[in-house]
């Protein structure tokens with residue numbers, strides 16, 4: 001390591017330190033001399049005191065040491081004084097000494113400020129640095145040679161550029177010569193153009209002069225014409241004056257014409273009005289006639305009609321082993337259905353049988369006369385009856401692309417009431433309820449789980465009403481969709497499994513049509529009840545328990561009650577047991593009086609469902625047979641000679657093959673079996689019928705537990 005190099009200021013500090021050391025030594029010296037002089041004076045005082053008889057002889061050290069017990073007054077005083085001063089001086093010096101020492105210690109504690117340069121020779125780092133530097137040096141030499149090479153190339157390029165520059169200069173000279181030549185040509189061209197321009201201007205001037213001359217000549221001709229037109233102008237002025245006079249007279253003439261026209265119009269209006277009155281009278285007469293005809297038609301068809309619809313075999317079912325159909329149809333008679341059960345062929349005759357191919361539209365065509373009779377103030381009930389999965393909901397509600405009776409009925413009602421406007425004002429209201437376990441629920445209400453009650457109207461009319469039942473007034477098909485959506489949503493929220501729940505509950509769509517005729521003041525009110533009944537299968541027989549058993553009991557009770565009511569109505573019993581179930585009690589006003597009922601019996605074609613299909617069809621046939629024996633078909637019935645027994649229904653027909661049927665050709669498709677000539681098949685079927693009571697009792701067995 002190299003010797004230290006003092007920093008700037010370090011010398012001053014050393015000097016100060018030296019001064020302090022000197023001062024310290026001086027002070028120590030002073031203290032020492034002070035002490036010795038004091039001791040000396042004390043020794044002198046002791047010497048003088050030794051002559052005193054009362055004094056003792058003290059050495060100066062003794063005096064110094066035992067000065068406190070010094071008895072002589074002078075020595076004592078002097079000694080005390082000297083001690084005091086000595087003490088003060090000592091104190092001062094001690095303080096100063098202390099300060100010096102502190103300063104020395106502080107200076108010693110302050111680290112010296114030096115810069116250290118370390119030079120290491122032939123260490124590994126130095127070797128490495130040397131190698132790096134050599135490498136760098138080599139690189140720089142290479143760079144230098146490259147730069148030299150570059151320089152040579154640049155020099156070559158410079159020579160090249162100088163040569164090119166010389167060539168370009170030569171070319172510039174050539175171009176300048178060419179430019180001068182072109183300039184000369186341009187000037188010559190300009191000269192030519194100038195001459196051409198002057199020539200053209202001259203020609204144009206000559207042409208303009210000749211045209212001007214022609215115009216002047218024309219002007220002279222026009223002037224001549226003007227002179228000849230003046231007499232015509234005079235004639236026109238004369239005509240104008242004449243017209244002006246006529247215009248002045250026009251208001252008077254117009255008033256006169258208007259008065260005459262008014263008189264004529266009034267006369268025509270009075271004629272039209274009387275014709276209108278006549279037409280209105282005729283219209284009313286026709287409407288009454290139409291209503292009568294319609295009612296007659298419905299009456300002829302029977303107040304209770306029974307249709308059957310066979311659902312198609314679904315895609316999944318087609319793949320199964322149980323896919324073959326046990327039902328067949330009569331190609332001649334659309335009211336007959338054959339069922340092959342355990343090797344026997346059973347024949348069922350109803351008002352109409354729809355095959356699996358029947359469309360929703362075709363089904364609706366058959367029920368639409370019932371729907372429209374509700375506009376005329378009739379109460380109508382359409383029930384879909386059958387086992388679970390037989391197609392009740394499909395027939396009543398349908399699917400989105402192909403709606404069922406519910407939507408089609410509402411749409412038809414809309415179009416009919418629109419046609420009757422403006423004479424008739426109609427209000428269509430809709431309610432939706434569900435009957436589950438004999439409990440009535442309001443499907444359009446805010447709280448669908450609330451139970452509703454059926455009560456007698458307090459106005460004394462004897463009518464029933466349901467307090468709290470929501471009624472929506474619908475004015476367009478869109479409203480219908482909203483109502484259905486709400487009803488469906490509420491039905492779904494009130495249960496855990498909608499499919500199962502819908503099978504076990506009755507769903508009712510109640511449509512009320514109220515009409516007012518502003519011309520006649522007539523009022524009508526009809527009600528259309530569209531009912532999707534709960535599944536009719538005999539669950540209880542399969543050993544259902546708990547809630548399923550209660551459901552089955554409730555379904556059984558309400559379907560039995562419905563059968564009882566229909567039976568009592570057709571037999572014109574004095575007591576109709578409406579109160580036996582919520583369903584019949586709610587529909588009381590729509591099942592009694594002039595009301596019309598359609599039972600759509602749904603059946604499945606599969607062998608697995610055959611026993612349920614047989615039960616449903618037997619029920620359907622008995623309902624219809626009651627109708628035939630007690631209503632408009634009495635005459636038809638009276639012509640049947642036999643009084644069939646219950647057993648005859650289960651026995652196969654004598655001839656399983658459909659017999660030829662003669663049909664009333666003019667009856668049209670809407671006229672049902674009542675208007676047809678009884679066919680042999682009908683006679684055969686009717687011969688199997690018995691009175692409704694017995695059969696409905698049989699039907700109770702069918703659904704009872």
Ligand SMILES: Nc1ncnc2c1ncn2[C@@H]1O[C@H](COP(=O)(O)OP(=O)(O)OP(=O)(O)O)[C@@H](O)[C@H]1O
Pocket residue numbers: 310311312314356386387388389390391392393394395499502503504534535602
């Ligand atoms: N005529 C038909 N054409 C096409 N599909 C049908 C027809 N009838 C029924 N279906 C179909 O058969 C199935 C069962 O029908 P649906 O639900 O209407 O029976 P359901 O008797 O109402 O049953 P549930 O008593 O359980 O309500 C559905 O998938 C339905 O789409």
